[in-house]
Amino acid sequence: MASAVRIQREPFDAGAEIRALTEGRTDIGAVVTFSGLCRDEGGALSALELEHYAGMAEEELERVAAEARARWPLQGATIIHRYGRIAPGEDIVLVVTASTHRRAAFEAAEFLMDYLKTRAPFWKKEHRADGARGDWVAAKDDDDAAASRWDSKKPG
Amino acid sequence: MKIAYFAWVRERIGKESETVEPPAEVATVADLVRWLKTRGEEYAYAFENEGVVRAAIDRRHVKPQTSIANAREIAFFPPMTGG
Numbered sequence: 001m002a003s004a005v006r007i008q009r010e011p012f013d014a015g016a017e018i019r020a021l022t023e024g025r026t027d028i029g030a031v032v033t034f035s036g037l038c039r040d041e042g043g044a045l046s047a048l049e050l051e052h053y054a055g056m057a058e059e060e061l062e063r064v065a066a067e068a069r070a071r072w073p074l075q076g077a078t079i080i081h082r083y084g085r086i087a088p089g090e091d092i093v094l095v096v097t098a099s100t101h102r103r104a105a106f107e108a109a110e111f112l113m114d115y116l117k118t119r120a121p122f123w124k125k126e127h128r129a130d131g132a133r134g135d136w137v138a139a140k141d142d143d144d145a146a147a148s149r150w151d152s153k154k155p156g
Numbered sequence: 157m158k159i160a161y162f163a164w165v166r167e168r169i170g171k172e173s174e175t176v177e178p179p180a181e182v183a184t185v186a187d188l189v190r191w192l193k194t195r196g197e198e199y200a201y202a203f204e205n206e207g208v209v210r211a212a213i214d215r216r217h218v219k220p221q222t223s224i225a226n227a228r229e230i231a232f233f234p235p236m237t238g239g
Contacts, residue, residue: 050238051162052238053160053162053215053233055215056212056216056231059215059216060215060217081238093238093239116238117238119217119236120236120238120239121162121231121233121236121238122236123162123164123233123237123238124237124238125163136234136237138235139234139236143239
């Protein structure tokens with residue numbers, strides 16, 4: 001199965017990543033793509049700074065991708081996470097899943113996002129548009145709840 | 157062993173990483189946190205709310221009760237906010 005995990009400063013091209021998974025194949029019936037973008041929070045932010053734990057970030061995303069492959073019949077999965085300074089409107093993260101049928105692709109994409117948000121070692125710091133000192137973004141209890149609901153759920 | 161700090165834990169302690177030799181009775185991640193807190197107010201500030209800061213040993217998430225025996229690199233960081 002085609003599987004790729006990348007951590008990079010540069011922007012990515014979601015269309016190119018979809019083509020990389022599907023090119024030359026005739027067995028894939030469904031591709032689901034999720035992109036996470038940087039928001040400006042109503043004009044308050046000029047950028048987000050993404051810090052990561054180099055080495056562990058790659059390994060943790062590989063572990064999350066392996067867990068998705070064990071749970072769903074996937075023909076492909078790609079996870080790309082950016083780091084560094086990211087402006088509002090730019091992409092931060094990309095998840096692409098490919099499967100024979102849509103349900104596995106949808107569920108696996110959602111699982112990958114829920115899991116990576118609570119397990120992948122990345123941290124966001126705000127850069128404020130007014131020049132004031134920005135805060136570190138606080139983790140949400142909702143994210144933990146979203147990840148833990150998969151613990152008891154069997155793939156469909 | 158090497159200890160690495162990330163995000164606001166790094167900022168509060170004022171360094172990205174350091175090499176430390178804790179005494180033999182420091183056996184677990186929680187012991188290590190308690191020992192680090194005695195090393196200065198910047199450490200006490202970084203670990204002021206025990207249970208908030210997460211840890212990894214050799215690039216894998218671990219719990220406070222995990223043994224640090226044979227650890228090469230221990231990292232401390234806030235709850236993650238990627239994605």
